[in-house]
Amino acid sequence: MTLSWEEALAAVTAPGERFEIGRRQVADRDTKLFLNAPPSLREAFAAAHERKEADFLVYEDEQWSFGEVGRHVAALAHLLREGYGVAKGDRVAIAMRNYPEWVVSFAAVLSIGAISVSVNAWWAPAEIEFALEDSGAKVLIADRERAERAAPAARRLDTRVLVVRAGKEELAPGQARYEEAVELGRALPEVEVDPDDDATILYTSGTTGKPKGAVSTHRAVLQALMGFGCRVAAEALRRQSAGDSSPAMAAEPAFILVVPLFHVTGCVAVMLSCYLGGAKLVMMYRWEPERALELIEREKVTNFVGVPTQTWDLLSCPRFGDFDTSSLVSVGGGGAPAPPALVRRVASNLGAGRPGIGYGMTETNAYGPQNSGADYLSHPTSTGRGTPILEIEIRDPNGKALPPGEVGEICFKGPHLFRGYWGRPEETAEVLADGWLRTGDIGRVDAEGFVYVSDRAKDMVLRAGENVYSAEVEAAIYEHPSVHEAAVFGVPHERLGEEVAAVVCLRSGAELSAEALQAHVGARLAEFKVPSRIALVAEPLPRNAAGKILKRQLRPLFSEAEGEG
Numbered sequence: 010m011t012l013s014w015e016e017a018l019a020a021v022t023a024p025g026e027r028f029e030i031g032r033r034q035v036a037d038r039d040t041k042l043f044l045n046a047p048p049s050l051r052e053a054f055a056a057a058h059e060r061k062e063a064d065f066l067v068y069e070d071e072q073w074s075f076g077e078v079g080r081h082v083a084a085l086a087h088l089l090r091e092g093y094g095v096a097k098g099d100r101v102a103i104a105m106r107n108y109p110e111w112v113v114s115f116a117a118v119l120s121i122g123a124i125s126v127s128v129n130a131w132w133a134p135a136e137i138e139f140a141l142e143d144s145g146a147k148v149l150i151a152d153r154e155r156a157e158r159a160a161p162a163a164r165r166l167d168t169r170v171l172v173v174r175a176g177k178e179e180l181a182p183g184q185a186r187y188e189e190a191v192e193l194g195r196a197l198p199e200v201e202v203d204p205d206d207d208a209t210i211l212y213t214s215g216t217t218g219k220p221k222g223a224v225s226t227h228r229a230v231l232q233a234l235m236g237f238g239c240r241v242a243a244e245a246l247r248r249q250s251a252g253d254s255s256p257a258m259a260a261e262p263a264f265i266l267v268v269p270l271f272h273v274t275g276c277v278a279v280m281l282s283c284y285l286g287g288a289k290l291v292m293m294y295r296w297e298p299e300r301a302l303e304l305i306e307r308e309k310v311t312n313f314v315g316v317p318t319q320t321w322d323l324l325s326c327p328r329f330g331d332f333d334t335s336s337l338v339s340v341g342g343g344g345a346p347a348p349p350a351l352v353r354r355v356a357s358n359l360g361a362g363r364p365g366i367g368y369g370m371t372e373t374n375a376y377g378p379q380n381s382g383a384d385y386l387s388h389p390t391s392t393g394r395g396t397p398i399l400e401i402e403i404r405d406p407n408g409k410a411l412p413p414g415e416v417g418e419i420c421f422k423g424p425h426l427f428r429g430y431w432g433r434p435e436e437t438a439e440v441l442a443d444g445w446l447r448t449g450d451i452g453r454v455d456a457e458g459f460v461y462v463s464d465r466a467k468d469m470v471l472r473a474g475e476n477v478y479s480a481e482v483e484a485a486i487y488e489h490p491s492v493h494e495a496a497v498f499g500v501p502h503e504r505l506g507e508e509v510a511a512v513v514c515l516r517s518g519a520e521l522s523a524e525a526l527q528a529h530v531g532a533r534l535a536e537f538k539v540p541s542r543i544a545l546v547a548e549p550l551p552r553n554a555a556g557k558i559l560k561r562q563l564r565p566l567f568s569e570a571e572g573e574g
Contacts, residue, residue: 011251017243028239042424043235049202085117087195097122104128105152110173127271138162204228222431233374233425262288302332309336316474341365368392391459470499491519511540
């Protein structure tokens with residue numbers, strides 16, 4: 010007899026089990042949490058390194074064992090502590106594409122009690138400069154491209170720069186090569202790291218036009234990871250009770266990394282789940298569907314976690330049928346809603362591969378309600394249910410909890426939540442109070458506990474899993490002297506989910522092309538934030554009585570070709 014979700018959860022969280030639930034005082038608040046989580050990520054990494062020669066990272070033709078990663082972590086930690094004077098609580102920024110050294114840097118920083126600052130690798134120089142200055146980073150660990158972008162800011166801010174995979178070309182003054190500065194064989198410095206010490210700062214776009222650094226503690230990150238693990242254990246128990254004995258279920262877990270490590274999904278949900286869970290992590294230089302299929306076959310990948318765009322790309326690859334994808338047991342992710350048609354296509358085209366989706370945020374360390382397998386097929390528009398540490402409420406505008414089925418703001422509570430925005434107490438108070446996080450998203454919960462998201466945070470565009478906030482793009486557009494008014498919003502796109510659109514009213518007598526405006530924005534913001542569709546209009550933009558631009562009246566402009574750039 011197949012176990013229900015509730016029965017499976019009760020079994021894996023019972024006293025004496027790995028995911029046993031209990032209560033502890035956290036930040037002077039009685040909190041429900043997983044009792045068997047490691048005390049800090051330092052201890053968790055050290056335990057992982059004991060796997061010695063077991064495969065961990067696969068990058069192109071490189072194979073990094075857990076032991077080799079551990080040796081690099083210890084040596085880099087020694088350099089940061091003894092060579093660069095990084096003390097507990099200091100910030101160290103990481104800016105690079107998905108290289109093995111990203112993982113090493115992250116673990117080394119956290120292992121000495123410092124705080125890892127994840128820098129978006131797509132950011133323009135001004136955006137990188139903002140992150141370095143806002144966080145007060147003492148050291149920047151970057152690849153060559155990002156080191157070049159950051160060089161002027163690093164000099165101004167007196168930030169030390171360590172460059173990975175620099176090649177033989179000359180570096181900027183004050184920059185050092187990783188291969189020359191890091192001495193393998195050095196011991197990991199002795200530092201006491203507590204559960205409630207700050208561990209990470211991940212930048213998330215803000216409605217003010219500037220990113221906000223979401224700060225999480227070691228405890229929060231580890232509780233999120235335990236949440237993911239608890240769900241996997243419960244689902245495995247359900248499948249076992251249903252008689253699922255497919256060979257793929259018994260395979261050694263191997264994830265393919267197709268999302269950036271600077272994102273909370275790539276960092277926590279994928280990389281750290283592999284690091285602490287002993288799974289192999291297959292890294293790609295860049296997203297290419299055919300290359301991903303090659304790696305899935307070669308490395309016998311079991312888990313694919315990406316945005317729906319990438320799943321579409323994978324299934325639509327002209328050579329999809331040429332590769333063996335039978336190792337896949339889970340295909341899903343988050344970052345944007347998945348159309349029900351995609352859910353069905355995954356289920357019908359990938360054999361044992363089951364579709365899945367998750368609803369997480371930077372502020373929740375990626376952990377939240379999840380949906381997969383048979384539940385996802387029967388509830389394809391739901392983002393799923395949570396484990397016992399996750400409390401969910403739907404609230405009305407006055408903060409009152411609503412009953413099942415009614416629509417309101419989705420609110421979360423649990424030990425996995427971030428502790429606040431770096432240096433921004435007022436903005437923290439706007440979203441975090443009494444242990445509850447206001448997500449800004451609108452939705453409902455049904456009688457079975459399935460969460461449905463009906464609308465997203467105000468003015469946010471989800472382009473292929475990337476958060477783009479209208480205010481930030483509008484601010485860049487308004488810097489152009491020819492612009493009188495501007496409104497930015499998302500419009501549907503089959504592959505990307507949404508694309509960034511802008512309606513712009515020019516100043517009287519001014520001339521400006523869509524291409525010139527895109528170049529103007531591109532010089533200030535990352536490429537993914539540049540509007541791909543632009544309507545230049547002569548009339549003032551429609552506003553309500555309070556003076557707010559009515560974007561809903563502008564969306565129809567993009568249903569026709571006229572006026573689009």
